[in-house]
Amino acid sequence: MFFWQKTKKNAPQPRGLDDLNPSLEINLHWLKADILASDETIVYRRFKTSGAKARDCVLVYADNMVKHEFLSQFVLRPMMQSSPPKHLRGEELIRYLSANVIESDGSELVARYGEIGDKIMNGVAVLLVDGCPLGIAVDAKGWPKRAVTEPPSESVVRGPRTGFSEDLGVNISLVRLKLSSPNFKTRFLYVGTQTKTKVAILYLDNVTSLDLVEEVARRIDAIEIDAVLDSGYIQEMIRDAPYSPFPTIGHTERPDVAAAKILEGRVAVLVDGSPFALTVPYLLVEAFQVNEDYYNQWMVGSFHRLIRYISYFITTSTPAIYIALISYHPQLIPTNLVVSISASRKNVPFPGIVEVILMGLVFEILREGGVRLPRPIGQAISIVGAIVLGEAAVSASLVSAPMIIVVGVTGVAGFVNPALNDIAVLIRLLFVFLAAGLGLYGYVFGTIAIVLLLSSMESFGVPYLSTMTTIRPQDIKDTVVRVPWWQMRLRPRYLATKDRQRLQRRTGSKGP
Amino acid sequence: MREHVPDDQGMILVLLFVVGNTLVFGLGGVAGPDIWLAFLTATVMALPMILLMARVRSLMQGAALYSGLEQVFGKWPSRGLALVYALYAWRLSCFVVSDVSNFVQAIALPNTPKVVVASILALLMLWAAKEGVEVLARFAVVMSKVVFAVLLVTFILLLSVANPAEFLPVMYDGAKPVFLGAFQLLDFPFLEVVVLFWVFDCFSSKRSPFKVFVPGFLSAALILLVMTSTSLAVVGADRYSVFYFPIWTAVSRINVSTMRLEAIVGVTFAIGSFLKMAVCLLAASRCVTYAFGFSDYRFVVTPLALAVIPGSQWLITTLMEVEKSAIKTYPTSATIYQVVLPVVFWVVAEIRVAKARHQGKGG
Amino acid sequence: MVGLVILVYAAVAAFELWLWAERPWQKVLLYLVLFAGATTLAVLPVLNPDLKVPEPLGFLEKLLKRLWQKGGSV
Amino acid sequence: MRRGFPRLLSLLLVTALLTGCWDHIEIEALEFAFGLGVDQVEPDYVVVVEMVKTSGGGQQAEVEPLVLATKGKSVSAAGRSLSNPAGLRAFWPHAYVFLMSEQVAREGIVPAVENIVRSRYIRSTVWVFITKDCTAEEVFKSKPPAANSVSEHLNAIALMQETISGFIPLQVWQLSQAFAAEGIAAILPTVKLVHEQGDLVPIVEGTAVFKGDRMVGWLDGHESDILCLLKGIIQRCYFVIDTKVGENEFFPITYELVGNRVEIKPQDKDGKLSVSIALDLHFSVEEMGRAPYSFRDEAFARSVQAQLATAFTHWIREFLSKTQQEYNADILGFGQLVRRKEPQVWRRLGENWDVHFRDLPVDLEVKCKVTMAGLSSEPLRVRE
Incomplete structure (x- = not known):
């Protein structure tokens, strides 16, 4: 169907699946010659532990992708000052270092060259110790980030000023701040044979139908593409009616809009590196709705x-x-x-x-x-x-x-x-x-x-004109006009299949 | 694949189907000032038939159309019936296309060949019929809002120029014109609803055929009654039957400063007619395929739609004949399709269902 | 003119058949029969502009008319 | 998803191929016909058309009237043949007025009007007038002081009927309705030319009375006002009446009609048909001249109202005798009323309504009331 599927690279990395060698020098050789070859941004920091039996260590990381102070303070300094017991060898030694020396909160053990390559590309530093067939991956991600600012494409006069940025974690937390409830769920998927971009599906499990969530996940999983640089890729790959010029997937730069859509029973999809959240299903009326209508x-x-x-x-x-x-x-x-x-x-x-x-x-x-x-x-x-x-x-x-x-x-x-x-x-x-x-x-x-x-x-199974093709009063309250909040007691029936109650009957200050 | 239309959308579909291409024609002109009586009589007379149709659908116990028919009538009789109705629905579709193309030619585009308008309509309805009844119902609801808005505005404006004295004297020539008018109305458009029997695939419950057909039909009758009577009161009882398109003529007399409204009425007419012809085409396709034992109808839509183009030009050639078909029509065939066959099949259905229930109990 | 009409109809039929995912012969047969009917219908009025519309129920109509007249009403 | 695309594509393709431009017109090539006149029907139609010529382009547009007359075998044929000398296509849907000369009206207007009623191009809201003592061509060639063209001038007058008074404007469809209805005779307003500052200016005043489609006589402006009154058409006309005040003093006082309610009822008593007219008229006093009286004086007010009632009864009686005996044209639609309210009587009398109408007894009851007297209740007093 799509021509780039055919050009998918299926030749594996020669060393990618091989286990690490106990010898530090061999490991370094393979990293420099194969996995991370021709990449001059990679830093190999050699040092030794203290004590009687000093061990040779190398900390490998990509320049500017990590927090340098963090590495110096919580990895290099304790490592240099530590003197691991003499009898420890190989894996035991690594486990000891990971458990007792390294002061970072995120660290795990890696065993393969390929893994090391992936980690380093994602801003993780890897510590290799001579004599150990394992490395320690220390999470020290720290690349230049944009601050949370007001989104330029959807500015409002009245309403919150926050907008999504390029960082997935930050974006999820922005939505979570709006929907702080244990019913708020996230699910991760990885897309892109080259980029392995992290994609998050956000929904409320007491409102959204799980079929919808499954359908979204299924469609995203089915994508086989080399790279996902923006949510626009995903938008085009999972949409319905691809030949119709009308959008069938919504996008927003605003956490409040994303939260509102999730509350109506939609699913939001966030893609790492993109400040645009996708929301599905998308109906025609949404093109005419703006968050300020509600504020x-x-x-x-x-x-x-x-x-x-x-x-x-x-x-x-x-x-x-x-x-x-x-x-x-x-x-x-x-x-x-x-x-x-x-x-x-x-x-x-x-x-x-x-x-x-x-x-x-x-x-x-x-x-x-x-x-x-x-x-x-x-x-x-x-x-x-x-x-x-x-x-x-x-x-x-x-x-x-x-x-x-x-x-x-x-x-x-x-x-x-x-x-x-x-x-x-x-x-x-x-x-x-x-x-x-x-x-x-x-x-x-x-x-x-x-x-x-x-x-x-x-x-996503919902008719595109849903709210316009009904004469039921409850479903047309939020279409051409917006009735006051106290009137909108229920969530739209075509989306929220479970808990339709939006407003408790007696709440709301001045129900008529 | 079951196609399921929600009750409210189905109701609007029925409504627009009946109102459809009727809007600009001078219906029940024979009744003269008693036109409203003719409408009421026709509604009362048509209601049993509508109820009967809903009843037959309801006897199918919510089964899809094809299986329900076989279950109620048996395989061969229902297939024969389908073939007969295929012809009826197809012909009706031709009539509606020809109505529109003649109307457009008379009102707006005198030099454009009618075949052009008919072809574009045929193409559009081909698409619509292929999309299926669900899409048609949605289309109907969206468009109905436009139609209702236009009707409401024109009705209010017509009221300002209407002369209620035009309805007097009541029954000057006795009851005969009233009944004649009522018979015309029964034939076109009221009982054309039989086509819709073949269009809905399945209903959500046993009661929903009633919820779809009865209110849809009644509100359509009400709309037609109101619009027709108002335009009669504007045009004048003596002139009403003279015009090919009395409602259009009536609206052209409204002067809202210098705005001209009749174009909007023409547009409404085109929309309603389009829905009607698409529904007829859909019904025709379903009947044909069912008669030959296929479960999918979509593949015959194209030839049938392409047959409508010459059909619409051939069956009715001029505006004068449009009037004849709209007002005088073909009473015999109409009676057979709209009254005799439905009644016969209703009786058969009742008997068979009762028997089956009896046997069920016995066994 | 006739040739053009036939050509257009045939082209449409061929195009649509080409679009079908599968072509069971029963379906194709019905499709072609109907298409032939449509083409005939399109061609006949071109050949003979005064073609009469057949009235299969014409005899019934006449019968009914006679009955009505005998009944005296209408 | 494979099916959506070819469908959309074929739709676009076919519409692009099929939509030729058979009816395409370029608006700048049109010449808008504003008025149509028929001066003669036998032996040939003499047709006059007033068109407007537009020119300019860019920012400033100019509009000039252009009057052309021609002969032809029918109204439409003559109208069409005018495109040739005009050099542009005449475009009819914007026509305002349709004029017919007295000669045409006397011979019967159906041949002249038929085209207008049937036409797809001319709207049924065209005003119809009869020209009195002049031809349509003369009217179209006169110079209205304010409007660009005679047709616009007449249209403006027709729209201001409520305040100008003296005529009842009618559109083509109303005329055809009157022709078609049983028991009502048609009327049409008349146009004549008057001298105004050296120019001939068309004015609308009076009414032509028809019987069938032939004109049988005229009503002047005053009689038209009475007709208006009886038809229940709102018209704020002025009546200057020499009103008797005090002992034997008469002063001309101007009254404005501000409300008229009419009820016309046919009555059938013992096989004898009569019509009762109940009029309820409201007036405001516009001008009292030297009359030294105040409407605070109840006796005065009562006497004025009584005098008004007498005056109107007199006028209406005169009017009725003119229509009944002189013209024998049922322009008030008594017959239609009888048909609607007393269908049984109409069945009996409808056949030769002319005869019955001539001697139809009419009961008249006129109530007059002065409801307003401007802003001052006292007359203008001058200290001596």
Whole structure:
């Protein structure tokens, strides 16, 4: 199915599975010549223990992946000062050192070259002692980390400021801080034949259906890929409806959002090295929900949400409806308007559809340019481009003035729903073509097609339109509007299969 | 693979199916000012048939359609029945496609060949029918919200120009026009619900056929009654039957400043009709495959849908014939499909089920 | 025109058959029969624009009409 | 997952291939027809069209009216043939008004109106007028002071009927409804030209009365107001009545009609049909001139109300005799009312309603009430 599966490397590392040799020199030779060959960031720190029978030791680690003070203070110093009993040999000696000398909290014994290689790559220092066929892996991970900051892609006015960072452990703890309950479970999986990236599945075991958790785990396990550099890889590999442009897996940079989704019965997937948590199942309504809806007063939140739906309608449909109206149904435009549109199009050489596509293209180019360029220049580009080009195009009679408004409104409305904005471009194009061919009825046929596509989609067994395809009052309380919290007594039924009670009946300060 | 439609979605499916392509046509025009009486009469007359259908489905004890049919009627009779209904459903689907393509041509696109609209519709319904009844039901619920919103707005606006005196005098020409109107309504659209018998695969409980069919049908009847009567009160009882599309005409008289609303009604009509034709196609495919003993129906959808394109152009060619088919129709075949066969099979089913129960007790 | 119609229908049929995962002969047979029917239906009206719609129940209709008229109502 | 993709692809492909642009029009190539007039039906149709020409492009749009007249075998044929001299395609759905000359109206308006009722292109909300003492062409060629075109001018007037008064605006669909209904005769408002600052300006005043589709007579502005009153149409018209105050002094006082409730009931007593009209009129006093009286004076108020009732009874009687005896056209729809309320009677009399209508006794009961007197209760007093 995916071509990279075929290029999977199945030639094993020559020495990877071999056991360590008692001789330190041989071990070092193999490490330098094979496992860790041609890697100049690896540090081999030679030293000796004290006492009558000083032993030769080497501490191997990758530079900048470890905490150097920690190693000096809790491994090197006690080792150098220690004098292990003379009679200890081999494995016994290693066990003694691990138990009595090394002061680190995370240490384990390693026996194979391959293991040593993996550990060192992950920021673990390995201590080898002459005469022992085992090494001690000391957990001294310490690489440069980003602080927990406010996520740039999902900023809020009201709400917590924390965002995920690239460290899996930190991320899990951020979610756990929100959901400090023994029901909160995590499960680890490792993905990537090269990277062995750690992936965590987070859920609440009294809310989420275990089938869902199993399904997620099964799909992640089935991934065979060399590397996972971001959660985006996993997102694309485990999603439903891969040919549909609509997202079927959600992602967020915010622990509060992840926690809220888990509380509704979803499963969150965190990937080491990625500040984006994935949440499944993902429904269409979620694209229109923003965490601030829940933090603000409910009427305000509902209004903003309504605006988001309307904007999406505007951004996908305005050009198509405009085209349909001016090229097929001028009778439907109010008389004054139709006269002025007609007048403003008098000297424009192109038909409406060419104008729409031309201007739409220019808009997308400006946007892309603005995104990729460094921020200050980007802004200048978009402003200059938009104002100068628009104005000049109208006075040069290349496009008509109403078209500038249509394209402008379309573009601006698109920014309201970042999650669906990329797809909006595709939908818009489809609608524009259909409207250019059959007028409003073409647009309607396009809408029917899109709704059909959406109705046929599922995300992890849950219909994609779930909350929109029901007329049960409880299930539509959190869709187009958000009713107040005291009204949302139950969790959504299509997700939370076990404990549906969100609100105890008598709690909540002012139930009506 | 069992396809299971939740009761509420099923109800909306029934509702939209009935309302579907009916919305713009001048139904029950013969009844004149007594149109509301015709609607009530037709509803009362249709209700036993709807109950009967629900009852037969309920006798199947929640079994899936195919196995349930064999269990209740026996293998060969039910297959024969399926073949007969395949023809009916397919023809109905052709009619609806032709309604829409004629409507679109008359209202908006006079120079566009009807085949083009019919082909696009056929393609869309092919897709929809292949996705199955679950997806169709979801589609129905999503779209129903648009349809309801449009209907509500147009209804309120129509009220402002409606003249209630148009309903007077009551029964000036006696009960005959009322009954004539009611018979028309029974045939199209009320009893076309028989098609839906073949569409639902299985129900969640013994009672849910009733929960799906009865409220769905009743609310559809109510919506049609309200919309049709209101537009009659706008257009005028004397002019109502003159127009091909009275509701559309009525809406075109609303002036909300300078906004023109009739396009929205046309759009609603297209959506409802689309659902209806897709459901009919689905039913036709299921009947055909069942008649030939296949459990999967999806593979015959494409040829049937492609047959609808010429079918819709051939069976009905002009707008004038659309009216004929919508209002005068084919009373004989309608009676057979909509009344005679269902009644016969209901009786058979009752007898067989009772017998089986008796034997069960005896054994 | 006729050739084009037949060509298009045949192409669609071939394309869809190619998409099938497995092709048991019963299914293929029914599929092809139905497709042939559809093609005929598409071709006939092109060949003969005045093709009448068959009314298999026409005799019943006439009978019924006579009965209605005898009954005096309608 | 293999099936979703080809389906979407084929959908796109087919729609792209199939959607030609048979009905595609470019909006800038259209010329919007705002008004249509028919001046003559026999032997050839004489049709006038008012269009607007748009020009400009860029920021400032300009709109100019353009009036073209032509002859043809039918309204639509003539209308279509106008595209040739205009050089642009006439676009009808935005038409505001439809005018017919008196000659057409006298000969029967069905041949002129039929096209409008049937047309897909012309909306049924077009205003219909009869031109009095002038042709439609003259009306379209006149110069309205404010609006861009005559059609917009007439449309604006029709929309302001409630305050302008003196006519009842009608749209095509209402006309066709009146034609189709039993027991009601059609009416149409009339347009005439008046001199205003050296220009001819079209105004709407009065009503043309029809019997069947032929015009049988006129009602002037005042009679139209009475008609309006009796039809229950809200119209805030002014009535200046010489009101008797005190001993034998008469002062012209201006009253504004602020509310009219009408109840028209057919009554069938012993096989004798009559119609009773109960009117409940509310007035506000707009202007009293030199009349030195205050509406705080109850006796005065009562006398004024009584005088109003007398005046209106008189006017209505005159109006009724004009419609019943002179025109014999049931423009108030008594017949329709009888049919709706007393279907049994209608069965008996409907056949030759004309005859019955001519001598139909009408009971009239007019109640008048002055409910407002502006902001001051006292008249303007001048100290001598």
